[in-house]
Amino acid sequence: GAVVSQHPSRVICKSGTSVKIECRSLDFQATTMFWYRQFPKQSLMLMATSNEGSKATYEQGVEKDKFLINHASLTLSTLTVTSAHPEDSSFYICSAPDSTGTGTYEQYFGPGTRLTVT
Amino acid sequence: AQSVAQPEDQVNVAEGNPLTVKCTYSVSGNPYLFWYVQYPNRGLQFLLKYITGDNLVKGSYGFEAEFNKSQTSFHLKKPSALVSDSALYFCAVRASRQGKLIFGQGTTLQVKP
Numbered sequence: 001g002a003v004v005s006q007h008p009s010r011v012i013c014k015s016g017t018s019v020k021i022e023c024r025s026l027d028f029q030a031t032t033m034f035w036y037r038q039f040p041k042q043s044l045m046l047m048a049t050s051n052e053g054s055k056a057t058y059e060q061g062v063e064k065d066k067f068l069i070n071h072a073s074l075t076l077s078t079l080t081v082t083s084a085h086p087e088d089s090s091f092y093i094c095s096a097p098d099s100t101g102t103g104t105y106e107q108y109f110g111p112g113t114r115l116t117v118t
Numbered sequence: 119a120q121s122v123a124q125p126e127d128q129v130n131v132a133e134g135n136p137l138t139v140k141c142t143y144s145v146s147g148n149p150y151l152f153w154y155v156q157y158p159n160r161g162l163q164f165l166l167k168y169i170t171g172d173n174l175v176k177g178s179y180g181f182e183a184e185f186n187k188s189q190t191s192f193h194l195k196k197p198s199a200l201v202s203d204s205a206l207y208f209c210a211v212r213a214s215r216q217g218k219l220i221f222g223q224g225t226t227l228q229v230k231p
Binding site for chain 2: 004006032034041042043044046049091093095097106107108109110111112114
């Protein structure tokens with residue numbers, strides 16, 4: 001089955017620094033990837049849609065200058081949290097739909113990245 | 119706008135008993151419906167989906183869900199719960215093949231021995 005990886009799985013950084021999270025589709029190409037944020041015991045909130053070859057589409061209320069998204073290739077999207085603050089601490093999950101063929105465009109999820117800002 | 123509601127924050131069931139986790143949705147047109155499970159500090163694992171066809175959908179680990187268009191519901195069920203089923207369950211809906219996947223707030227399932 002399709003696999004999506006994320007790196008790192010956990011990161012601790014100091015307030016004011018930037019952190020980059022990678023999302024890779026390992027055995028399929030993804031022209032689109034989605035970034036979600038999850039607070040403890042809460043649902044996944046869609047932050048942005050990452051599009052290969054074009055700008056990301058951000059959901060309302062998400063600061064695009066703070067959460068920089070780059071869809072570098074058909075298998076890689078990165079989320080950079082700039083000038084991180086403790087309130088950015090969260091679990092970040094990416095997903096990639098398999099858009100090949102005429103299937104159901106099923107979304108596959110990465111294992112998540114736990115970001116802690118001290 | 120599409121939305122998903124999971125009315126129960128937590129469901130408690132004894133091992134061996136049947137379980138139901140409820141989900142209702144709101145979407146224009148025909149919905150794409152999904153159930154996912156999440157274990158602590160892990161990503162989401164796909165359980166099952168409804169796109170079209172038979173209203174009763176069977177998925178992974180013995181789970182099934184029934185699509186009810188008139189009640190706009192997609193409840194998750196399992197005939198006999200296991201302790202290892204204890205986890206956080208999410209219902210999700212998409213309005214089209216390539217649309218955004220919107221999640222419910224999640225239901226914690228606790229199966230006690």
